Amino acid sequence: MSNILVYALHHEGAINKNSLGAISTASKLAGELGGEAHVVLVGEDISDDVAGSVGTYGAAKALRVNAPAGVAQPVVDALAKVAGDGDYAYAIFGGGLLGFEAGAGLAARLGGGIAVEITDVRVDGGQLVAERPVLGDSQISEIKFDGFGVVVARLNAFEPVQSGSAVAVEDVSVDLSDASGKVTVVTRGEQRGADVNIEDAQVLITGGRGLGKPENFSLAEDLAGAFGGSAGVAATRAAVDAGWFPYAGQIGQTGKTVAPKLYVGLGVSGAIQHKVGMQSSDAIVAINKDANAPIFEFADLGVVGDLHAITPALTEAIKAKKG
């Protein structure tokens, strides 16, 4: 019982970077356990090239299941079938929304356990030990499994590492459960709002729900304008879901990962799912009126106050400074 299953999320012909990281990590861990990493891909249009490419990240097998992509139930059906037919003790997901859903469903179906938001996994005494940061990352708890273990990584926690070569693709046929037949994806990956680019900006002014209304994004635009050059504006999911800002400009778990020289949060609480997309920024500045906001735990400069008063004054001061 030492092989590790990995679910590879893919969309439009590309495997998700976090899934590739999970494959590399699983392959390393499986090696230490004396087993292999086997990758399951679920979709209706996955080419041999795409599926087989998992080998170049360390997978020993690529298992392709022809079932609808984009929802969790068929993924649970696929992984449960493969797990039942072979020798597997663990499944690793690279995170993302589907990772949480499918991982939880799989753990329940196999009567196992699940650990989410995992930042590191090691082998100890022939078993996996997963590290889970808790309490705004101020503590790390360790989780082991008694029975089948499902590990769902935190976004960007596992780095893809190239090793090995493409593998042959095996098609696995799976009987879908009733629940799978009751979920239908109508549209997937709709890009709401303009196609803004936030990944190349050196300075990112990020607006959160604390801006209060969509018009107030002008405060962020003006501040970015004062910095000039390659300064841009980004947003939290709360602001994007509310329709205040384009999805393409969202940072976090289900948005973009950015690492500008300077990140400035205006009315951003600093939830973990946001933090995972921007924590590699060189300098983090936060303006928030709540001294207990989680963002102050990881900001390099935290300003406790009303963004409506501070931001316009800051914009003017920066303009004046630049002359």
Added chain:
Amino acid sequence: MTKIVVLVKEVPDAAVQKKVGADGRLDRSGEKTLNPFDTHAIEAALQLKESGALQVDEVVAITVGPAGAEKALHKAVSLGADRSIHLADDALAGSDVVATGYALAELVKRESPDLVLLGQQSDDGQSYAVGAVVAEYLGWPGLTQVIKLDVDGTTVTAERQAEYGYDTVKVELPAVLSVGDAINEPRYPSLKAIMGAKKKPLEKLTIADAGIDASKVGAEGSKAKWQSAKEPPAKAAGTIIEDEDTAKTVEQIVAWLDERKLI
């Protein structure tokens, strides 16, 4: 005629300084409150009922938690749930996500609702996973992080943001849906509703009452074993400025940025 079950959790109040116990799990002592994310699930249920989108007879709030957790149920009822159920049993202590989801699914089965709603995440557990576990144990379709819900007969059209953008998904009822906090603006309970909350039916159950298999819950029945906690590598604490005089605050920010050549 339909019934909606809303799963709600009691969590430590946001203002409480939280810590981790020797067992690596969160110490949940201190002042508690209804998980703020769950008020969006209650609101979603009420809006379905009030808009007539679904002919809802009853909205039932259910929690699994220690004695005292009925406070969260009182809040749920004051917000508009018709009655509530509290599963409390010493045997549940130490239940992991799968064990908790299993117990919740057993409670849902007793009610056989048409729709189960949850919050996007618990403020303390933050696994975003309980909904998917409940759906799996019920054998029902499930979706999480839903920010728009339209019901037509027994078909729900749901929208949510996933890793590649917004997805629109159709789900056949009965189903289990967790709602994102952008789905609505929860109402505040009226004083009258707060006063009346304790009069609405609250059923207290033990695991034996609910027919829950004791071997599948509690620390023993949980397959994810939490161990000790450790400190992450120390990180230099940031500078904090309390804004008292905005002109001065801005001067300090500019100086800080300038020192780091960020302007």
